[in-house]
Every structure is written in C-alpha cells, then in structure tokens.
Amino acid sequence: MATVIPFKGIRYSPGAGAMNLLITPPYDVINEEKQEYFYQLHPNNIIRLEYGKSYPSDTEADNRHTRAAAVFSRWLKEGILKQESSPAIYLCQEKFIHEGFEKTRSSFICSVKLEEYEKGIVIPHEETIPKHKADRLSLMQACQANFSPIFGLYVDPDGTVEKAVSAQMQRDPDINFTDEDKHHHSVWIITDNSVISNVQHFMAEQRIFIADGHHRYETALAYRDWRRKLEKAPLEEHSYDYIMMSLVSLNDPGLVILPTHRLVRNNNIEAEKMFSLLGDYFNLEIFPPGEDHENLNFFMNALKCGSKQDKKTEAVQHKSTIGLYTGKGALCLLTLKEAITLPPYAPAGHSPVWQKMDVSLLHYFIFKKLLSIGEDKWTDENHVYYSRNEDELLSLADAGNYQFAFFLNPTPIEEMTFVALNGEKLPQKSTYFYPKIITGLVINIL
Numbered sequence: 449m450a451t452v453i454p455f456k457g458i459r460y461s462p463g464a465g466a467m468n469l470l471i472t473p474p475y476d477v478i479n480e481e482k483q484e485y486f487y488q489l490h491p492n493n494i495i496r497l498e499y500g501k502s503y504p505s506d507t508e509a510d511n512r513h514t515r516a517a518a519v520f521s522r523w524l525k526e527g528i529l530k531q532e533s534s535p536a537i538y539l540c541q542e543k544f545i546h547e548g549f550e551k552t553r554s555s556f557i558c559s560v561k562l563e564e565y566e567k568g569i570v571i572p573h574e575e576t577i578p579k580h581k582a583d584r585l586s587l588m589q590a591c592q593a594n595f596s597p598i599f600g601l602y603v604d605p606d607g608t609v610e611k612a613v614s615a616q617m618q619r620d621p622d623i624n625f626t627d628e629d630k631h632h633h634s635v636w637i638i639t640d641n642s643v644i645s646n647v648q649h650f651m652a653e654q655r656i657f658i659a660d661g662h663h664r665y666e667t668a669l670a671y672r673d674w675r676r677k678l679e680k681a682p683l684e685e686h687s688y689d690y691i692m693m694s695l696v697s698l699n700d701p702g703l704v705i706l707p708t709h710r711l712v713r714n715n716n717i718e719a720e721k722m723f724s725l726l727g728d729y730f731n732l733e734i735f736p737p738g739e740d741h742e743n744l745n746f747f748m749n750a751l752k753c754g755s756k757q758d759k760k761t762e763a764v765q766h767k768s769t770i771g772l773y774t775g776k777g778a779l780c781l782l783t784l785k786e787a788i789t790l791p792p793y794a795p796a797g798h799s800p801v802w803q804k805m806d807v808s809l810l811h812y813f814i815f816k817k818l819l820s821i822g823e824d825k826w827t828d829e830n831h832v833y834y835s836r837n838e839d840e841l842l843s844l845a846d847a848g849n850y851q852f853a854f855f856l857n858p859t860p861i862e863e864m865t866f867v868a869l870n871g872e873k874l875p876q877k878s879t880y881f882y883p884k885i886i887t888g889l890v891i892n893i894l
Contacts, residue, residue, distance in 0.1 A: 449569055450602070451561035452651045453690065454535035454644050457890035458593075459623075464492050464528045467625040467633075471888035474596050474660070475499040476580070492528055494888035498595045513590040520591050529891065532637070537644055538890055539613050539636040540694065544629070544883055546704050553702030553883075554610065556638075556647070557597050557890055559690040560656065562665075562672055570600075571655055573868040575876050576662045577827045584667040589674065592894045596887040597694040598661030598668075601865075602654045604697040612646040613638060623889065631883055656695065657868055659881045665691065671894070692892035694885045698861060705858040706880040709771075709841055710810065711833040711850035714819045719774035722852065725818045726772075729790060730782040737777025741842050747771065747779045748838065751855055754783065768804055770814075771855030775845045784809065793817040802867045802874075806856050811875040814854070826875060834877045 460470055469490040472478060475498050478486070486495035496519050500512035523529045538557035543550060563569040588594060604610075616636050623635035638644065658665055668691040675688045696703060717725075723732060735747050751771045768784040784804070793813045794803050802808055815821040815832070825831035833850060835841055841853040859879050867874065 450563075450651050450654050450656050452537075452558045452648055452693075452695075453561075454537045454639070455559040455687075455690070455692070455892055456532045456535055457538065457557075458524070458529050458531045458893060459890050460492070460888070461527055461530045465490050467623060467888075468627050470494055471627065471886045472498060473884045474887055476663070477884060492523070494595060497591065497891075498887050513587045516587060517590040517592075520593065531893070532639075534639045535644075536637045536639045537647065539616060539638055540889070541617075541634045542631055542702070542883060544631040544702075546882070551702040551704065553696060553700055553704075555694045555696045555885070556609065556613065557692060557694045558647075559892060560598075560600070560693045560695075561685075561690050562669055564669070569655055570665065571657050571868045572662050572665070573657065573864050573872075573874055574662050574878055575873050576666055577876060579827075580663045581667050581670070584663055585670050585674075588667060588671045588894070594664065594668065594692050594892050594894065596661070596664065597692045597885055597890075597892075598664050599659040599881055599885045600661075600693045600695045601657040601659050601698050601703075602651065602695055603699070604650075604654075605699045607697070607699070608650045609647055609697065612643055612650070616640070616643060627886070629883070633886070633889075635889060651695075655869075656693070657698070657865060659696070659879065660884065661693075675894075688894045690892075692890070698865065703861070704882045705861060705864075706836060706882045707856040707858045708834050708836050708877040708880050709838065709856055710854045711835070711841055711844055712815065712819065712821060712852050712854065713831055713850045714821060715851070717819060717851075719778075719851075722772075722774065723780075726782055726814070729813075730770075730784055733781040733783065735779040735781070741777065741839070743777075743779065744838060744842065747781075748855070750781060752857060768806055768809060769857065770806055770810055771853075773842060773845055773853040773855070774851070775848075791817070798872055799867065799870050801863060802870070802872045805859065805863055805867070805874070807859060807874055807878040810854055810856065836880060 460467065464470060470493055472486050472493065472495050478499050483495060483499060483501065486493045487501070497516045500516045502512050506512070540555045540557060542553050565572055616638050621634035622637045623633065626632045672688050675686070726732065735743055751769060754769045770782045772780045772782055790813060793816065794808065811826065815826070816823070821831055838855065844850050845853045859874070864879060
C-alpha cells in the first residue's frame with residue numbers, strides 16, 4: 449500500500465522572522481486582496497514562493513514562477529531557508545475553536561510515493577480544474593520543489609500512529625506559534641529511525657484519501673513524468689517520485705468538514721419557474737423574508753437539521769436537503785421526496801450512495817438536468833460561483849449578480865470515503881476540510 453519516507457525538509461531559520469508572519473494558507477483560498485496582504489506582512493513570507501504576483505509585462509522568461517525560483521534560490525543562499533541535516537517526519541498539532549469548542553487536529557508531514565489513482569493506493573474524491581494544474585506545474589518546473597503539503601487521510605481507529613510518536617511529544621516542540629486566526633501550531637521534528645520505521649510499517653498497510661490538494665497531486669504526477677522524460681531517468685527512485693503530504697487520521701476527533709455553497713446564473717429561468725421545476729421532486733419549505741437577512745441563522749440551523757424542528761416533539765430528521773435563495777429575502781429548504789424516483793440524471797455507473805448525496809443532486813440533477821448548466825460551466829464564474837460565506841452569497845444574489853444561491857450541508861466523511869473507494873468522484877469543492885493545512889512550515893525539494 450502507501451509508501452511513506454522521511455525527507456530533509458527545508459525550513460525557515462530562526463532569524464527569518466516570526467513564523468506567524470511567514471506562513472499562508474494554500475494558494476487556492478488566496479484572492480488578490482489576501483495575496484497583497486501577505487506580501488505586506490513580511491518580506492520573507494512564503495507567498496513569494498507559493499503564489500507570487502503577476503504583472504502585465506510578464507514574459508516567458510520573467511513571470512511569477514521564474515521570480516519564485518529566483519527568490520527561493522536567494523533565500524537558500526542567504527540562510528533565510530535551511531535544509532535539515534537528517535531525514536525527518538514532522539509531527540504537527542493544531543488547536544482551534546470550532547462552533548464554540550476547542551479542537552485539536554494531529555497530523556504528520558512526510559514524503560509519500562506517487563501512485564496512479566488506478567492502483568487504489570492514493571484515492572481521490574473530487575474532480576479537478578485543468579487550468580489550476582497547468583499553473584501549479586509551471587511553478588514546480590521552475591522551482592523544483594513543492595511548497596504546500598497535500599492534505600491526506602488514512603484509517604487508524606486504534607491510534608497506532610499517535611502511540612508510535614507519543615514519546616516524542618514529551619519534549620518541547622521545535623516550532624510553536626499562534627497564527628492570525630488564533631490557531632495554535634506545535635511541530636516536533638522526528639529523526640528517530642525506530643519511530644519513523646514504526647510509522648512506515650503501519651502506513652504500508654494503508655490507503656491514503658486525498659482530502660485537499662487534488663490539483664497538486666495530479667500536478668506532481670505530471671511533474672514526475674516530465675522529469676523522467678527530460679532526464680531519460682532509469683527505473684530507480686528519485687526524489688520527484690514522491691510528494692510532500694500532511695496525513696491525518698480519519699478517526700481524529702479534530703477532523704472538521706465544512707460546506708462550500710454555490711451561486712448560479714441562468715437568465716432563462718425565473719424564481720417562480722424554478723419553484724415549479726423543483727416542486728415535482730422536492731418538498732419546498734419557504735422561510736418568510738427577513739429584514740437584512742435576520743432569519744439566515746435560523747435557516748442555516750434548519751438546513752443542518754434537514755428540516756424545521758417540530759415544535760411539539762422537537763424531533764428532527766436529516767434528509768437530502770439543500771437550501772435555496774432567490775433574492776429579496778426569501779429562503780427555501782428543498783428536501784428530496786422519499787418516494788420519488790428521479791429521472792435519469794447521473795453518468796452511468798454511479799452508486800446509489802453517490803446519487804443521493806446532496807452535492808451530486810445539486811450539480812447533476814438541479815444544475816445539469818433542470819437548469820441546463822452542464823459540467824463545462826461549473827468552473828466558469830459567469831455561471832457558477834463558489835463560496836463558504838453565506839452573507840456574500842445573499843448579497844450577490846440581492847445585487848442581481850447571480851439569480852440563485854444554493855446552500856449545502858457538509859459532505860459526511862463516511863459518504864466521501866465510500867464513493868472514493870468505489871472509484872467515484874464528486875464535483876469540485878464538495879468538501880472543505882477545516883482548517884486548511886498551512887503553507888510554510890516545511891518545503892520539499894525535488
């Protein structure tokens with residue numbers, strides 16, 4: 449199964465600056481405003497490597513990727529970045545507040561052998577967007593490194609890895625800081641061969657599910673093949689046959705999944721016709737308009753429960769339920785009718801579990817079947833826009849930028865792993881694992 453190895457990571461030296469000023473989230477959640485913020489935060493911030501600025505004057509020889517390579521080289525020469533003297537794995541703990549409770553998520557960063565999906569060792573669960581992979585490949589080719597670990601999951605109900613590394617955590621962490629979101633990070637650098645061997649032995653029997661970083665993983669496969677062709681490399685392993693991952697147990701109590709909501713534009717369908725189309729397949733529960741969206745929290749709680757709470761029994765029942773906003777303050781819950789047989793809408797070969805998942809119903813039935821918004825438009829912001837911010841979705845719908853906002857519950861981890869093991873993929877942005885694995889703790893040279 450999975451092959452994991454230690455690696456000589458490259459880290460910021462103590463004199464580079466405070467760690468909370470040097471890190472960023474992964475590139476895919478950084479917009480232009482946040483990019484500028486990280487540029488101004490510190491001259492050594494990892495943003496200059498992970499997601500540098502582009503300019504109208506950019507050329508093939510001078511662009512954000514070539515500039516990243518130049519900065520990377522300079523930081524190594526100046527000692528801002530330094531490579532470990534011994535191969536290591538990196539044990540990480542992140543403490544954060546979620547829904548009023550403190551949670552702790554544990555992970556370890558290592559190097560994982562790249563495997564084609566068909567082998568069933570590293571398993572995806574989401575579709576990817578080609579243009580993002582092209583951008584990441586260009587960066588990897590220029591810098592010959594990966595700056596941001598892929599977020600992977602493995603099954604460990606008995607806490608085998610935690611037990612293997614627990615003694616290492618009795619000492620003070622090698623890295624210890626609190627980031628701007630008030631998440632506390634502790635990192636222990638583990639070079640003990642016996643500890644690493646125990647982790648490797650356990651992981652050799654495991655599959656790895658990609659939680660976050662599908663684009664980066666597929667880019668790493670493309671980079672590996674590019675290097676092999678370029679160098680006419682023999683069959684023995686090279687560093688580019690591996691990719692840096694941050695691995696979290698599926699059984700970790702700190703594992704949190706959040707939803708990503710959608711806005712859509714289809715000028716051929718008005719709200720009244722939308723309700724008519726949906727009424728044949730979903731029970732519609734209208735929430736009265738509220739001034740300044742004052743009923744949003746009540747609505748989101750009802751969505752989480754699957755329907756409004758029964759005031760007599762206070763009983764709730766979770767079903768396939770999607771939230772809808774059509775503007776002017778009106779919110780609606782769409783709950784799939786139990787007895788309904790949906791007309792054919794899914795690509796052939798998908799399991800009943802996949803077909804009844806909220807995100808599958810939304811994309812393949814509501815978007816594609818009812819609204820004629822096909823897969824080719826799901827990555828085009830002129831048609832579909834993705835956001836986790838409920839207030840942003842309501843504001844954009846009220847302003848007329850989009851017609852309909854759809855709200856989702858988080859994808860259950862059990863459903864995600866079931867369809868992944870079944871060789872199925874969900875639409876892009878079906879899961880949002882919170883918090884994101886930060887960029888800047890360690891760099892993997894290729």
